[in-house]
Amino acid sequence: MRAAVFRDAAIEVAEVAEPVPGDGQVLVRTLACGICGSDLHAAKHAPRMAATARRMPGRVPMDLSRDIVFGHEFCCEVLDYGPRTARRLKPGTRVCAMPLMPTPAGPRGIGYSNEFSGGYAERMLLAESLLLEVPNGLPTEHAALTEPLAVGLHAVAKARLSGDEAPAVIGCGPVGLAVVVGLREQGFRDIAVSDFSPKRRELALHLGATRAIDPAREDVFAGWAETRRAAVFECVGVPGMLQGLFERAPRDARVIVAGVCMEPDTIEPLFAIYKELELQFVLGYTPDEFARALRLLAEGKVDGGALITGKVGLAGVAQAFEDLANPERHTKILVEPWR
Amino acid sequence: MRAAVFRDAAIEVAEVAEPVPGDGQVLVRTLACGICGSDLHAAKHAPRMAATARRMPGRVPMDLSRDIVFGHEFCCEVLDYGPRTARRLKPGTRVCAMPLMPTPAGPRGIGYSNEFSGGYAERMLLAESLLLEVPNGLPTEHAALTEPLAVGLHAVAKARLSGDEAPAVIGCGPVGLAVVVGLREQGFRDIAVSDFSPKRRELALHLGATRAIDPAREDVFAGWAETRRAAVFECVGVPGMLQGLFERAPRDARVIVAGVCMEPDTIEPLFAIYKELELQFVLGYTPDEFARALRLLAEGKVDGGALITGKVGLAGVAQAFEDLANPERHTKILVEPWR
Numbered sequence: 001m002r003a004a005v006f007r008d009a010a011i012e013v014a015e016v017a018e019p020v021p022g023d024g025q026v027l028v029r030t031l032a033c034g035i036c037g038s039d040l041h042a043a044k045h046a047p048r049m050a051a052t053a054r055r056m057p058g059r060v061p062m063d064l065s066r067d068i069v070f071g072h073e074f075c076c077e078v079l080d081y082g083p084r085t086a087r088r089l090k091p092g093t094r095v096c097a098m099p100l101m102p103t104p105a106g107p108r109g110i111g112y113s114n115e116f117s118g119g120y121a122e123r124m125l126l127a128e129s130l131l132l133e134v135p136n137g138l139p140t141e142h143a144a145l146t147e148p149l150a151v152g153l154h155a156v157a158k159a160r161l162s163g164d165e166a167p168a169v170i171g172c173g174p175v176g177l178a179v180v181v182g183l184r185e186q187g188f189r190d191i192a193v194s195d196f197s198p199k200r201r202e203l204a205l206h207l208g209a210t211r212a213i214d215p216a217r218e219d220v221f222a223g224w225a226e227t228r229r230a231a232v233f234e235c236v237g238v239p240g241m242l243q244g245l246f247e248r249a250p251r252d253a254r255v256i257v258a259g260v261c262m263e264p265d266t267i268e269p270l271f272a273i274y275k276e277l278e279l280q281f282v283l284g285y286t287p288d289e290f291a292r293a294l295r296l297l298a299e300g301k302v303d304g305g306a307l308i309t310g311k312v313g314l315a316g317v318a319q320a321f322e323d324l325a326n327p328e329r330h331t332k333i334l335v336e337p338w339r
Numbered sequence: 340m341r342a343a344v345f346r347d348a349a350i351e352v353a354e355v356a357e358p359v360p361g362d363g364q365v366l367v368r369t370l371a372c373g374i375c376g377s378d379l380h381a382a383k384h385a386p387r388m389a390a391t392a393r394r395m396p397g398r399v400p401m402d403l404s405r406d407i408v409f410g411h412e413f414c415c416e417v418l419d420y421g422p423r424t425a426r427r428l429k430p431g432t433r434v435c436a437m438p439l440m441p442t443p444a445g446p447r448g449i450g451y452s453n454e455f456s457g458g459y460a461e462r463m464l465l466a467e468s469l470l471l472e473v474p475n476g477l478p479t480e481h482a483a484l485t486e487p488l489a490v491g492l493h494a495v496a497k498a499r500l501s502g503d504e505a506p507a508v509i510g511c512g513p514v515g516l517a518v519v520v521g522l523r524e525q526g527f528r529d530i531a532v533s534d535f536s537p538k539r540r541e542l543a544l545h546l547g548a549t550r551a552i553d554p555a556r557e558d559v560f561a562g563w564a565e566t567r568r569a570a571v572f573e574c575v576g577v578p579g580m581l582q583g584l585f586e587r588a589p590r591d592a593r594v595i596v597a598g599v600c601m602e603p604d605t606i607e608p609l610f611a612i613y614k615e616l617e618l619q620f621v622l623g624y625t626p627d628e629f630a631r632a633l634r635l636l637a638e639g640k641v642d643g644g645a646l647i648t649g650k651v652g653l654a655g656v657a658q659a660f661e662d663l664a665n666p667e668r669h670t671k672i673l674v675e676p677w678r
Contacts, residue, residue, distance in 0.1 A: 052609050055586065247394065261608040269600040270391050272620040276497070279618040281611040
């Protein structure tokens, strides 16, 4: 089958082995798969990511001498089942799933693994136990937003907000926007966001933010959280963001670190100490949060369409990686491998 | 009066101006004042500390071209009162107080300020509103431990423990030991500590720890917190500690950063992200915690004597700063300026 593979530090279209479903696995056709900021980071920092994974017990590092197929934000269609499956959903059914494959050796990530290809391929394998049927009436391209939306819901859940905090979202890429949606869903009606891009700020306001700040001109914390505790969602994930927050966040702020910074970072702890800041690092989501994200999209509570700014076939993935650098032009590009 | 002053990056004994109590202030005689690890750090990193304070709105940096008298862990005796005081405690009464002076321009720290000398001096000024009478029967030298004990109680309070966590204390200097006491007071009966020094580990066990690990030989997290969430108290405060914990702490651990690292530090956020760690930076204490620390000492619930390993006069302060580098020999040295 055809796939956009990560090979020699670049994305290219190649013919790869047809996946064959094993025990408990399902063969699916990829209908749409979003390009995640983490895919861009991974393409840039793959050797570091692999080296870091080697230092983490229990993680299986990517072998960069072999092909990797990225893509973990997918909506697919059931094609066929492997052995030891209940075949609950008939072929043709549209499904979403957490990008995770249970194996006897432990769960493996789909999309950053040599073993399990991600959604930048015509077909892929999923775990039957994790399949969620896409509700009727929900467009495929919106269903593909389930995963990034779940990331935002999870960040908000881990923030354990009591409801009287002043939430501020730093960075309005897909993660930041998903956090805005999560905050609205939790009942917050007063949400500040900060992003250099006018287009991204506009999108954040469209999705429920109430105050959009250009950090080049204004400090998101000025006149914010003066009587309430600040809950700051760091959704950028590049070096320097944490120290910037240490310096600018108000005393006692709770910082939820949802941006995935893959490089070493330098901090001056004294700032965080003087302010008694709290940092909660977050990643991923629970199965419940994932299912809730799909439900929110299905109920039409999130304008998924506003996030999707482009669609490409496999041949367009490499260019899409470049194009996503421009926040004015793009938020989420979907890969449609059947194009 | 005589004082051990910090001048030209060294401690020396000098004659300094006699303090005169202003509105709401009390003139006291210093009976005993502990040397804090932060004083050692401050002596080493004073220019950085001052530079950092200049970058923090509302903080008054030390002017290092002028003398500073350190010392914020004191037990004193009331000598005289300034104007606008209620003179509630009669001269001769022994008192402790938070090392803070309210001024019309905001509170100022005692001991790291050009304006308000600390306890390495024969006399000092305190705020009448903050005086706590030392209960009868509590030795002066134990009362001088109120401040460092309050630091430990505060760290434990900010950890918001539910009671079923597995607490681990990294570093058994005075802060780490005070955390052990705080954990015992919260009802924890299973407390792991880690320190390179056999003497410090012994002291931690004496004060209530139940498992003392030499990090050169064993990992404090091995076989720990396997079924409970780890609550890790970082009580060392030097660069590299945070990254070390990112790498070794178990998933979902809550790290309470009580060590005051005054230098820039490098972290690899990816480790904290994968484990969804939580960091709570802490500093100081509330008035309630400070009063509770004094009460605990007065009730004999803490063997304060075990912590005190030396006493010096003003002429011995400089040498004491050197000696405290050896954890086998010293835990807490008290300065008795009247010697």
